[in-house]
Amino acid sequence: MNDQQNKHDAAEVVVLGGGAVGTAVAYYLARAGRNVALVELGEFPWGSSKRCDGHAVTYDSPPGYFSRLCKAGLDLFPEVAADLDVDFDFEPEGVGLLIDDERDLETARASIEGKRAEGIEVQFWDRAELRRREPGVADDVLACLNFASDAKLNPMRLAFGLARRAGAYGARLMPRTRVTGIETRDGAVAAVLTDRGRIASPVVIDACGVWAPLIGQMVGLTIPIRPRQGQILVSEKLRGLASQSYAEYGYLAAKGGRKRNGVTADMEAYGVALVAEPTEAGTVLFGSSRRYVGLDTSSHPGVLRAMAQRARRFFPRLAEARIIRCYAGLRPATPDGKPIISPTPVPGFFVAAGHEGNGIGLSLITGKLVAELLGGGPTSVDLAPLRLERFLEPPHAA
Amino acid sequence: MSTYYDLCVIGAGPAGMSAAIRATRLGLSTLVAERQPGPGGQIFRSAESASPELLRLLGHDCARGRKLIRTFRACGAEFWPEATVWGLEPGAVYVSRGGRSRAVRAGHVLIATGAMERPVPVPGWTLPGVLGAGAADVLLKSSNLRPEGPVVLVGNGPLLVQSVHHLKALGVPVSALVTTGSNAAALRALPLAPAALLRPAYFAAKGALAARVLLGGAPRYSGARDIRITGRDGDFTVTFRTGGRVRSVQGATVLLHEGVVPETRATQLAGCRHDWHAKQRHWYAAADVWGRTSVTGVSVAGDCAGVLGADAAMARGRLAALNVCREAGRLSTARRDALGRADRLSLVRIRAAQRLLDTVFAVAPEVLLPADEAVVCRCEELTAGELRTLLAAGCASPDGLKAQSRAGMGPCQGRMCGQAVAEMIAQASGIPLEDLAPYRARMPLFPLSFDELAEMALPPL
CATH class of the missing domain: 1.10.10 (Arc Repressor Mutant, subunit A)
Known part of the structure; x- marks a missing residue:
């Protein structure tokens, strides 16, 4: 029996997952001329990429490998924006980290050089400068570390546009398709089984984010990704509240175990930290929270309250502004907070998932790296730190 | 800081009031949260304070509304007017009242949010002076405001017929009735006609209404399609196609109505299963005869569980309350069944009659x-x-x-x-x-300010 008899039932590569990462992988593969099928349970996008904010940033990592990866990812957006026929509102207008604790001033200043050495544009605004640029920020905020090239974009339109363009390059788009199994032959990937038929293929890319482990199970792999829920508040249209996005510097410090000023027990318990993103439409998105609550994407009033308190602390003018909608999404979190972009012990099965809060910003670089990886040549970024093996039991001696 | 009730009812229309009356009588502590300043729902809106003229016009509806509201006010349920429920989760309801929000813990939640006019976008429907016939009815009941005549009525459904009657009684001239329904629909309903005999009083009243419309002398067009509204407040032209001809009529006000649909955002937010009504093309909260939804601890009563009108809403409210009492250990199953028998029987009759109405006023998909x-x-x-x-x-x-x-x-x-x-x-x-799954409902169901959310009273973690 010949798998290639009907070309519609076969592909060189099947990408599973139509979020920002999966559509970017399909886009780069199709652009490189590969015969690729993109399978998604819902539409493009459907999972976390439809329930997130739209930041593509370098601010949230210390100088080093991951920071450079984020920078490489950010640098790809202008070229792809020009190639897509969907405008995804890419705006590299900067993201500022608001500093409200004297103890953070020195560490913040000290981090600048390392980031600048990576080509990242960082500015330190003292209190007067911050007041001048952003009168809506609370008076007692001491300074701002501004990552001037960090960007915002519309992630829903990004993934939609990537899928469309992948289709134009020849990718077969399969929305509303459920993966029911993966067929192997002699231990290697042979086909993807779906509720719309079998697709023979020697290569499968698991780009299913928080659902990636379910796909991994189909070939006996344990992929250590857990859903880490984040909630978002959407304000009414508020032109003039803030001229760009902001986050709180203290949260980076809090990751190191230090308690932030003015943080309630609720905020600690729910992992609440300010993120504010004025959208192109005029509404402002306010995050963030971090909780492990399974696949629950409902809103939780207690978490929302803590987030509103945090938002108001940095933007007092919000007091009377109205919240018109809330939603929640699931970050695909790995044990070390870095994605998995990797081959696996199952020949032909690759993972491109686990980007936690950086999936939008890292979507394009992930797509590019997977295309390079499948091309067999050297990759433009060393992928060793992102291999799945880092989480696997050491192999038994032969 | 939070408050506890055995039963929290959302909506003080006929269903919510009837449920609260029955529940308190059987000993449940009951809270009723209502968005409007007073109880009544859309049908009994402002029935308490209606002017003598309005009383004459609304007649029977207003009188029985006043009676129900009186009983409700005296029943012992806690009543929160101008209270907006913006969030729901198992065992808790989040309510905004007077600019402050709080969590109300409830043993059981009964959603009785009723129905809303089906929004049907046509060119010009957003112009000032174009409004829903139901919205105009509410203005009349709550503020005694009557639309400027002559009025063009456009659409379908029993309420449209009622609007013509009201306008005529108030002396507001009607320049035309443009219906999207057809005479064929009435023919299709004929086999169901015997069902109407089960509830003769209702159909006698509605039949008389319809007859008065026909005798009223205003031009009436049926089967209208491609409806467009141009002009401005006080001077509108409505154009439409019917029987292969394009026609136009003029009026100072345009009232649109294409039936009512269940108001399901609260039931959607609660995660209840919904069913699809093929003839009327809308979703409604799926429930058994006792109002039990797919979600434990959440019941429904009234039109949000399928449009059946006020009589049914009252019966469904009482039945839902009986079952909540059974679940709370206040009634045995046998006692619940015995107390609910009459209402269950009347619901069977009402449902049969509603099938007739749904067919006569079936909505044509292309109109939507x-x-x-x-x-x-x-x-x-x-x-x-x-x-x-x-x-x-x-x-x-x-x-x-x-x-x-x-x-x-x-x-x-x-x-x-x-x-x-x-x-x-x-x-x-x-x-x-x-x-196709409808839009996912999200908190807050109604906008609220950052201050209000930030200062909401909640029990500590």
């Missing part, structure tokens, strides 16, 4: 498909044409289109555009509408 130039999403000012461009680009679900277009992301959360969007997607994609 907006013309390209019609504004569909009023919050984001998106036209049907703009949305169809995105549908052609690959969106095939309400939430998918919302993500790409922002339709449904505004302050009304898709209340106005959700149904038209679903109809357009079904038409463009060939996916049956009942297979």
